[in-house]
Amino acid sequence: MVNSQAGSHILVIEDEKYRRTISLEEATYSMGRHKSNAIVLNSKQASRKHATLIRRLNTKTNSYSYWILDGDLEGNKSVNGVFVNGEKCLVKELKNGDLINFGCNVNASYHCTTNGSDTFINIERFRNGNGTLNERTIGEVTAVKPREITSFKSTLRATLTLSDDRQDNLSSKETIQEQAFRDPLTDLPNRTLFHEYLSIALSNAKRNQNLVGVVLLDLDSFKQINDGFGYPIGDQLLKCCADRLNSCFRSGDIVARWGGDEFAILLPRISHIEDVSKIGQRILEILQQPFEVSGQKLQLRSQMGVALYPQDGQDVSTIVEQATANLRQNKERKIDGSASQGSTVDPKAAQLFKAKNVLSQALVQEEFSLCYQPQVNISSGEIHGMEALLRWKHPRFGQVSPSKFIPLAEETDLIIPIGKWVLKTACIQNQAWQKIGLPAVPVSVNLSPRQLQHPDLVKMVGQVLDETGLAPHWLELEITEAALMQDLELARKVMRELQQLGVSISMDDFGIGCSSLGYLKQLPFHTLKIAQSFVRELKDDSQDAALLSALITLGRSLNLRVVAEGVETEQQVELLRSLHCEEMQGYRFSKPLQAEEAAKFLALSPIV
Structure with missing residues (x-):
C-alpha cells in the first residue's frame, strides 16, 4: 500500500504580489506567468510555462515525493531556468527545506513532513535585504486556506490561514506559543x-x-x-x-x-x-x-x-x-x-560474523561467477558494451540474490577482495573475446561505495590491467550517485586518477538522486546509465516520460553517452527512441549471459 498520507507537501511562493503557501496534493502542477497555470508566478520575468511539479512514487520507501521540471510536459523549457539551492537544474527531486528560484524575483521553498516525525512545519519565510528568502522561527505557520496540517491536540493544533505581505504581524491567537512546550x-x-x-x-x-x-x-x-x-x-x-x-x-x-x-x-x-x-x-x-x-x-x-x-x-x-x-x-x-x-550479544554483529566466514569460503571455493548483459545501439544493432554482473551459487542454498549478499560483503569489507576478483575476471574475459576475433567492446564493472573509498583502488585497477593485458579504454567502471555523495572530494580525486589511467567512468542509476548539473560538470563521466525505475514505469504521455526526457537531454548536453537500463518491452524501446535515447540494456535484448553465451551473442552482432 502506498504511504501517500504519511505527511504533507507544502510549497511557499513569494513573488511581486503575494506570499502564498500551497498544500500540494495533485499529481502535477503547471507553474508560470500565464493565468492558465495551476500555480501562477506573478512576474514579467517568469516564462508563460516556466516549470512543472510532478508527484512521483519512490518504490524503495513506498511514499510520494515531488520533482520540479524546468518547463512544461511537452518539452518546452523556460527562458530563465529553475534554480534549486542556488544550482541550475533541468529536473530535480525536491527535499525538505529546498529553496527554489525561477531565474527572476520569484522565490519558493518546499517543505514536507514525510522524512521526520511529522510534527511542525517551518514554512514562514520572509524576504531579506538581497531579495532572497530568510527563515523565521518554527513558531508560526501560514497558508492559503484553513487546513489542519498536523495531528496536534488542544493548543498545539495548528491551522493554516491566508497570509500576504499585509499580514506580517500575526495576532497572538494565530501564533503557536512554543515556549510553553x-x-x-x-x-x-x-x-x-x-x-x-x-x-x-x-x-x-x-x-x-x-x-x-x-x-x-x-x-x-x-x-x-x-x-x-x-x-x-x-x-x-x-x-x-x-x-x-x-x-x-x-x-x-x-x-x-x-x-x-x-x-x-x-x-x-x-x-x-x-x-x-x-x-x-x-x-x-x-x-x-x-x-x-x-x-x-x-x-x-x-x-x-x-x-x-x-x-x-x-x-x-x-x-x-x-x-x-x-x-x-x-x-x-x-x-x-x-x-x-x-x-x-548484538544479533547484527553475530550475523555479520557468520556472513564474513561464508563469503570468505565462497571466494576460496570459487562459488562466484560472472554473467554479462549486452548494451545495444538500437539504430545500428551493434553491441556497444557488456556489463559484468556478479552471481553466487551456494552449494547448499543454490543461487543467492545479489541484493542479499552484496550488502553483507560491503559491511564486512569482503567487498574489497570480491571486487578485485570481479574486476580481474571481467578483464580476462574481455581480453579472451578480443583474442578470438569477436567485436571489441568495453566491459563495465560496478564499484561499491567501500571500494571507491579504498586508498589502493587506483593502484589495484592499474595492476589488474597490467596483469590481464586489457587496454584501459576497454574497461568502464560504474559508480552510483550514493557512492559519490559519501565523500565527494575523495571521489573527484579518485575519478581523475582513473581517467589518467585511460579507464572510462559511468554514473549508474542516474536519476534516483538529485541529478545535479553541477557535479556532473565537475566529474569526468563518460556515460550516464538511466535508472531502471524510470524505464520500468515509462508509458506513453506519462509524467515519467517528461522526467526521463529531461535526464536524457541533460546527458546529451554534456556530450555523455546515455544508456537506458531495464528495457523489457518493445513499447519502452519505441518511447526511448522517440526521446532520442539510442543505447539500451535489458531483457528486451538479452538476459545476463554466461561467458560462452555472451560470446555467441557478440558473434551475432549486429542484432537489430
Missing part, C-alpha cells in the same frame, strides 16, 4: 511536547507498521555534581548533555528534557529491534566521555529504561509507564548502560 534550560522539548510527539509517532507507526522506541535516561551521578560544584555547574552540565545527545541522532528522532536529571529519547521509525541496542550503546558511549564545564572535567554515570511499540504497549501512557518501570529496575540492579533487558 520547551524546557527553558536546555531548549529541548519538555515532557508535555514529548507526549505529543510520541502520540503522532504511534499514529504513523500503526499506519506504516513500523516500530517505535522510547528511551528514558537517568544521570544517576548528577546529584553528587550539584552538591559538589553547585547548581550553576550542574545547569551547564545539563546543557552539555542535551547538546551531546542531540548530536548523535537522526533528524527525525526527538531528544527531550524529562525533568530533573532525566532525558527522554523518541525513536519514531525503527526497522529492527536490535537497532535499539546499537542506539543505546551509542548513547552510553557519548555520555561516558568526560565533560569539561568551567574548567572542570566531569564524568557521568547513567541508567536506561526502554520500551517498544507494539511489544510493550499500544498507547502513550502504557509505553511511558513500561519505559519508566524498566528504568527503575535497571537502577535497582545497577545495570550501567544496558539498552535492553535481554542478551548483550
Whole structure:
C-alpha cells in the first residue's frame, strides 16, 4: 500500500504580489506567468510555462515525493531556468527545506513532513535585504486556506490561514506559543511536547507498521555534581548533555528534557529491534566521555529504561509507564548502560560474523561467477558494451540474490577482495573475446561505495590491467550517485586518477538522486546509465516520460553517452527512441549471459 498520507507537501511562493503557501496534493502542477497555470508566478520575468511539479512514487520507501521540471510536459523549457539551492537544474527531486528560484524575483521553498516525525512545519519565510528568502522561527505557520496540517491536540493544533505581505504581524491567537512546550534550560522539548510527539509517532507507526522506541535516561551521578560544584555547574552540565545527545541522532528522532536529571529519547521509525541496542550503546558511549564545564572535567554515570511499540504497549501512557518501570529496575540492579533487558550479544554483529566466514569460503571455493548483459545501439544493432554482473551459487542454498549478499560483503569489507576478483575476471574475459576475433567492446564493472573509498583502488585497477593485458579504454567502471555523495572530494580525486589511467567512468542509476548539473560538470563521466525505475514505469504521455526526457537531454548536453537500463518491452524501446535515447540494456535484448553465451551473442552482432 502506498504511504501517500504519511505527511504533507507544502510549497511557499513569494513573488511581486503575494506570499502564498500551497498544500500540494495533485499529481502535477503547471507553474508560470500565464493565468492558465495551476500555480501562477506573478512576474514579467517568469516564462508563460516556466516549470512543472510532478508527484512521483519512490518504490524503495513506498511514499510520494515531488520533482520540479524546468518547463512544461511537452518539452518546452523556460527562458530563465529553475534554480534549486542556488544550482541550475533541468529536473530535480525536491527535499525538505529546498529553496527554489525561477531565474527572476520569484522565490519558493518546499517543505514536507514525510522524512521526520511529522510534527511542525517551518514554512514562514520572509524576504531579506538581497531579495532572497530568510527563515523565521518554527513558531508560526501560514497558508492559503484553513487546513489542519498536523495531528496536534488542544493548543498545539495548528491551522493554516491566508497570509500576504499585509499580514506580517500575526495576532497572538494565530501564533503557536512554543515556549510553553520547551524546557527553558536546555531548549529541548519538555515532557508535555514529548507526549505529543510520541502520540503522532504511534499514529504513523500503526499506519506504516513500523516500530517505535522510547528511551528514558537517568544521570544517576548528577546529584553528587550539584552538591559538589553547585547548581550553576550542574545547569551547564545539563546543557552539555542535551547538546551531546542531540548530536548523535537522526533528524527525525526527538531528544527531550524529562525533568530533573532525566532525558527522554523518541525513536519514531525503527526497522529492527536490535537497532535499539546499537542506539543505546551509542548513547552510553557519548555520555561516558568526560565533560569539561568551567574548567572542570566531569564524568557521568547513567541508567536506561526502554520500551517498544507494539511489544510493550499500544498507547502513550502504557509505553511511558513500561519505559519508566524498566528504568527503575535497571537502577535497582545497577545495570550501567544496558539498552535492553535481554542478551548483550548484538544479533547484527553475530550475523555479520557468520556472513564474513561464508563469503570468505565462497571466494576460496570459487562459488562466484560472472554473467554479462549486452548494451545495444538500437539504430545500428551493434553491441556497444557488456556489463559484468556478479552471481553466487551456494552449494547448499543454490543461487543467492545479489541484493542479499552484496550488502553483507560491503559491511564486512569482503567487498574489497570480491571486487578485485570481479574486476580481474571481467578483464580476462574481455581480453579472451578480443583474442578470438569477436567485436571489441568495453566491459563495465560496478564499484561499491567501500571500494571507491579504498586508498589502493587506483593502484589495484592499474595492476589488474597490467596483469590481464586489457587496454584501459576497454574497461568502464560504474559508480552510483550514493557512492559519490559519501565523500565527494575523495571521489573527484579518485575519478581523475582513473581517467589518467585511460579507464572510462559511468554514473549508474542516474536519476534516483538529485541529478545535479553541477557535479556532473565537475566529474569526468563518460556515460550516464538511466535508472531502471524510470524505464520500468515509462508509458506513453506519462509524467515519467517528461522526467526521463529531461535526464536524457541533460546527458546529451554534456556530450555523455546515455544508456537506458531495464528495457523489457518493445513499447519502452519505441518511447526511448522517440526521446532520442539510442543505447539500451535489458531483457528486451538479452538476459545476463554466461561467458560462452555472451560470446555467441557478440558473434551475432549486429542484432537489430
